[in-house]
Amino acid sequence: xxxxxxxxxxxIIEKRQSVAxxxxxxxxxxxxxxYQQILGQGPKLLIQFQNNGVVDDSQLPKDRFSAERLKGVDxxxxxxxxxxxDSAVYLCASSLxxxxxxxQYFGPGTRLLVL
Amino acid sequence: xxxxxxxxxxxTVSEGASLELRCNYxxxxxxxxxxxxxxxxxxxxxxxxxFSGDTLVQGIKGFEAEFKRSQSxxxxxxxxxxxxxxxxxxxxxxxxxxxxxxxxxxSGTQLTVLP
Numbered sequence: 001x002x003x004x005x006x007x008x009x010x011x012i013i014e015k016r017q018s019v020a021x022x023x024x025x026x027x028x029x030x031x032x033x034x035y036q037q038i039l040g041q042g043p044k045l046l047i048q049f050q051n052n053g054v055v056d057d058s059q060l061p062k063d064r065f066s067a068e069r070l071k072g073v074d075x076x077x078x079x080x081x082x083x084x085x086d087s088a089v090y091l092c093a094s095s096l097x098x099x100x101x102x103x104q105y106f107g108p109g110t111r112l113l114v115l
Numbered sequence: 116x117x118x119x120x121x122x123x124x125x126x127t128v129s130e131g132a133s134l135e136l137r138c139n140y141x142x143x144x145x146x147x148x149x150x151x152x153x154x155x156x157x158x159x160x161x162x163x164x165x166f167s168g169d170t171l172v173q174g175i176k177g178f179e180a181e182f183k184r185s186q187s188x189x190x191x192x193x194x195x196x197x198x199x200x201x202x203x204x205x206x207x208x209x210x211x212x213x214x215x216x217x218x219x220x221x222s223g224t225q226l227t228v229l230p
C-alpha cells in the first residue's frame with residue numbers, strides 16, 4: 001500500500017514570497033490533515049478535511065495560509081506572503097475517518113526555509 | 116483543552132540498555148494515547164496506541180507503553196535498545212476541538228544511542 005506522498009521535499013524562499021505544498025493521501029482515506037512542525041516542537045494541526053470539506057481550521061493563520069482539497073483527494077497548502085517564522089516542516093497525514101480508533105498516517109513532510 | 120508533556124528533551128542510552136521515555140497528559144475524559152517515532156527526514160510512524168482495556172500496550176519494534184490513569188502518564192519502554200532506535204519520539208493525545216477530533220503532540224524526546 002502506497003503511503004502519503006508530499007512534494008516538494010525541500011523549499012527555500014525569501015520572505016514575502018509565496019509557496020505551495022502538495023499532498024496525496026493514502027487511497028480511500030477520507031480525512032486529511034496538515035500539520036506544522038517547528039524545530040524543537042511537536043507537530044501542530046493547521047487544518048483538517050473530511051472529504052473535501054473543512055472540519056477544523058481553528059489554528060490556521062488565515063491571513064496568509066490557505067488550503068484546499070479538490071475532489072476529496074489531493075490537497076494543497078499555500079502560504080502567501082511567507083514570514084521568517086513560517087520556517088518549519090509541513091506534514092500531511094491521512095486517516096480512513098475521524099473515529100477514535102483511526103490511525104493517522106504521515107507523509108515525509110516538506111521542509112520550508114524562509115530567508 | 117488537552118495537552119501533553121514530555122519532560123525529557125534529550126536522552127542518551129547505550130546500545131543494549133533499557134529505555135523509558137516519559138509522557139504526561141492532561142485531558143478531561145478517557146484519553147486516547149499514542150506514541151510516534153520520527154527518524155531524520157522521515158514522517159511520523161505510529162509505534163503503539165491505547166484506547167481502552169489492558170493498560171500495558173505492545174507496539175512495533177519491541178516497544179511497549181503503560182497507561183497509568185492515577186499518574187496521568189503513558190510512558191514508553193523498551194528492554195534492550197538497538198542503534199537503529201535513535202530518533203525523536205512523540206507522545207500524543209486525541210482530543211476534541213469543536214466538532215473535530217484532534218491529535219495534540221508533546222514536544223518530543225530525542226534519543227541518542229551510544230555503541
